[in-house]
Amino acid sequence: LLYYDRSLWPTLTTALSPVEPLETGGVPVVLGALNYDILADSPTEIGTHQVRTFQAYGARHEVALVSPVPLDIEWLSEQCKTIVATEAAMFGGVPYDRYVFFVYAGSNLTGGLEHARCSVNMCDVRALTSPTKAKSLLALLCHEYFHVWNVKRIRPREYGPFDYTREVHSPMLWLAEGVTSYYDDLFAYRAGFYTAEEYLQILARDHFGKLLHVPGRRAMSVRESSYLAWVKLYAQSPDGQNRFPSYYLKGGVLALLLDLAILHATDGARRLDDVMRMLWETYQRRPYQGVDEEEVFEAIEEVSTRAVREQFMRWLDSTEEPDIARSLEPFGIEWIVRDAGAQSPLEPASRWLGMQLRSDGGRLVVTSVEEGSPAWQAGIAVDDEIIALADRRVVTPEEFELLSSRVQWPAAVTAACDGILYTATVEASSADEFELRAVALPTERQRTLRERWLERSLLPSLP
Ligand SMILES: [Zn+2]
Structure with a gap:
């Protein structure tokens, strides 16, 4: 029961079912939840926000x-x-009668959270000022919405029934978040938010390229990173990227490589979609039990081959580096890593030091240092204050970036650590650039596999 002044806050949005139509306007508002889990899983927004509704697959959808x-x-x-x-087409319908997309736009807001019948999605207000700026919000919406199937229903067995009193550990976040991270950009592409070229660029830069700048991928497997989530990813330290790989990022890359491996092994007849549909059937047969890893591996083997299953298990369980170029070769796509060149005569090539900076009340502070990078080798550490580069004062990350592409390297970085001034000589290297490029003259098989992977059938109209 909710008691509040409905004349002041006329709009209420929730995935819970109202016991009587909200339009009747009475107080209290009575909402129904069959159990505590459903109540705890159902955020409710009361205020003056905008709402639109649409029907699809026999279910009411709201956008707040x-x-x-x-x-x-x-x-x-x-x-x-x-x-x-786009997403319901993969599973042949939706498993709810109501669903709410909550979107919170604010200054520098980011992130989201999935629920069984709604998702909370946050973005900067600028994301909704042009379709180009909206792309990462759209990929986030795809991500949280895919959780309707993957994790809110197809869930690791240890995640249910909920135990609110203690941390629950699972090695399977590569499935819950990794596979979802692969599908978010893939669905954004299938939905037509990206062109094929943009999608390949996103995979090169934000998936593969990003992972290659995570030294922690050599220190811990993705299964272990998942199991230790409560003391690693949820408790981020500035050195996190050097100690473990995120199961979102590496899990997403492995899901992509798994999709490619299945397509390759089956001549394009099957793919990761088929594994997810098989897990969906398992869920529908026994919704209360969840899946264990062995069942997922069996589904992969059934859809493809024993060899694909074993390769994938090795990737999950070790720090073995997947061969990106080799995985993409059957699709006629080249994996290119090169030094970033000059953008134009007025924009020299950017240089890479391997440290992240942020402005903090007029001070320029180091927030992370990549292991083995030029900054690391020069002894620059997290929380140090950067004061000058090549004897020029710098106070913002943008100034540092601008200057670093224009000074002579090696250069002197003047910094302070715990109040003690020091000067380090740093040899910056060229920044990396990553690209996935379709080869000009693919073989017949390469063309077929590529088309199958990047298939974007005409969108079904909403039933
Ligand atoms: Zn997620």
């Missing part, structure tokens, strides 16, 4: 936009419709 400035909810609602059509 909470923003300090008026933004275009009609456009956002259309994109949500496309996301529902």
